[in-house]
Each structure stands twice: as structure tokens, then as C-alpha cells.
Amino acid sequence: MNPAGATPTAEPSAAPPSPALEAVGLATGHRHTCVGRGIDLQVRAGEILCLLGPNGSGKTTLFRTLLGLLPALEGTVRVGGRALPEWPRAELARMLAYVPQGQMLPFPFTIEHLVLMGRTGHMARFAQPSARDRQIAGQALEALGIAHLSGRSCMEVSGGERQLALVARALAQEARILILDEPTSSLDFGNQLRVLERIATLGARGIAVLMSTHQPEHALRVADRVAFLKAGRIVRCGGREIVDAPALAALYGVDARLIAAGSAYPSGAQAGMLDSDSDSTR
Numbered sequence: 001m002n003p004a005g006a007t008p009t010a011e012p013s014a015a016p017p018s019p020a021l022e023a024v025g026l027a028t029g030h031r032h033t034c035v036g037r038g039i040d041l042q043v044r045a046g047e048i049l050c051l052l053g054p055n056g057s058g059k060t061t062l063f064r065t066l067l068g069l070l071p072a073l074e075g076t077v078r079v080g081g082r083a084l085p086e087w088p089r090a091e092l093a094r095m096l097a098y099v100p101q102g103q104m105l106p107f108p109f110t111i112e113h114l115v116l117m118g119r120t121g122h123m124a125r126f127a128q129p130s131a132r133d134r135q136i137a138g139q140a141l142e143a144l145g146i147a148h149l150s151g152r153s154c155m156e157v158s159g160g161e162r163q164l165a166l167v168a169r170a171l172a173q174e175a176r177i178l179i180l181d182e183p184t185s186s187l188d189f190g191n192q193l194r195v196l197e198r199i200a201t202l203g204a205r206g207i208a209v210l211m212s213t214h215q216p217e218h219a220l221r222v223a224d225r226v227a228f229l230k231a232g233r234i235v236r237c238g239g240r241e242i243v244d245a246p247a248l249a250a251l252y253g254v255d256a257r258l259i260a261a262g263s264a265y266p267s268g269a270q271a272g273m274l275d276s277d278s279d280s281t282r
Ligand SMILES: Nc1ncnc2c1ncn2[C@@H]1O[C@H](COP(=O)(O)OP(=O)(O)OP(=O)(O)O)[C@@H](O)[C@H]1O
Pocket: 030, 033, 035, 053, 054, 055, 056, 057, 058, 059, 060, 061, 062, 101
């Protein structure tokens, strides 16, 4: 108890850690064509932020700008509190991993080689992968159930198998921040769940995750926060509870309703399944 009149001793309050990934006043686009504007977002360590938005709303353009693959037309991107241009590329490669959307690969790498590429930022220049690099790549392949494809050419596997390999490559990178552009888009139901579970595990381990999806139920399943991108602007951002029928109707221009997940998602799923129904939002 404080003696009467004594001022309580203030604990020195530690400043909150910088967001792992932050955009401030960001404008995105291609050459001089602006796609997105006024974008502010933050992803903290251990947080999963899920971006929902219609086709062409600017999700990939935003991701590529956050990664420094496209120049910001305005505003700032910070990674770990440091402006993106200040990062040496090699260090950035250890911080940020990217799973691009539907990437076709130009050479017939084996799947193992492709996943080992995720280790490049950890290897000395021109060095061969170490036993540990191979072990980590092997674990990533196992985690996604594609170890049996290790020796196959990435040009001779299905689109979904290649997508799993790209997720495995990002896992092998052991980055602090993971950006995934529609990581489940060509996957079957089982593999969608496998990838979502892996993403949830990474979040629980302190990795900052930013992902896009066209399936709002995936956001309901794994996201800590959800952002709605419409015509290049973040029009709504908050906890999973913002994903409701009126918001989805406004975002996509269709009536939608959330129905109970029932048996569609196993063990503890908080997801809803979506159905379109003309009566739903009226
Ligand atoms: N290389 C490019 N050059 C010029 N414009 C582009 C280029 N890539 C995309 N665009 C345009 O930028 C806008 C946003 O595209 P983007 O790929 O970022 O959308 P998206 O939200 O990821 O779409 P989707 O959900 O269909 O993948 C679209 O109008 C698109 O036509």
C-alpha cells in the first residue's frame, strides 16, 4: 500500500516492440499507374493478418511493394522498425519469405532443390547446402507431405504440388516475416487445412504472417486480424468478428451468409462456411 500522499512509483514502461512489418501512407502501383493509396498496416511478431479483397483490388501489388519488388509510389515500408531501402538484400532475405501466387518456374529444378533455395540467405556465397540446410529442407517437405516428390522436376508436378513446394521453400527460409499470396488457391481440401495449420503454428511460434485469400472462412480459421482491401484501399480492418455477411456483401458485391462450420473443419475450428443465398443479407 502507498503511504498517504506518496506518488506511486511508476514502473519504467518498456516501449512496445516495433511491428515486424509496417506500411505508412503507402501508395502502390505499376510504373506510373496507381493501384493502392493511403495504405497503413502493421503486422506484429506472432500475428496473422489476413487480407481479403476482390480480384484486381491490389493485394499482389501491395505484397510486392512490401517486399521491395515494386517501388512504393508514396509512403514508407518498415521491416523490424527499419525502412525497407536500408536493408541489405541478403539480410532482408533472412527476414522476409514470400510465397507468390501461382508461380511458374523457369527451370526444371527438383522439388528438393527448389526448397533448398529457401536456405540461400543462410549460406555463404557459392557454398553448397550443408547437412543442416538439407535437414531443414527435408523437414519442410515432410511438414507439407511432399517428401516423396523431392527428386521430381518442379515442371512435372501438379500446380497444387508446386504450390506446396513453394510454401515448403518459405518454411525452410526460417524468416521472421512470411507473406503468402493466396497460399491455398490450388490445393485440395486436405492440403488447404494442412497449409492453414502450418500457418497457425508459425504464428504461434512468433512469426509475423501476412496472407491473402479468396476464402473468408480461411481468415476466420487462422487470422488474428483481417483487413479488407477494395479498389486499392483498406476499407476495414479488425478482429475476425468483422468478417460478417454485410461486410462481405459490401466487399464482394454479392449476398453471402455465414453458416455453422459443422463437420467441415476438424478439431476446434472457429471457422464458418460461406454460402451464397439471395435471402441471406436481406
Ligand atoms: N504488371 C502489371 N502492370 C500493370 N498493371 C498491373 C500489373 N499487374 C497487375 N496490374 C493491375 O493492377 C491491379 C491490381 O492487380 P493485383 O494483381 O495487385 O490484384 P489482386 O488483388 O492481387 O488480384 P487477384 O485477386 O485477381 O490476384 C489490377 O488492375 C491489375 O490489372
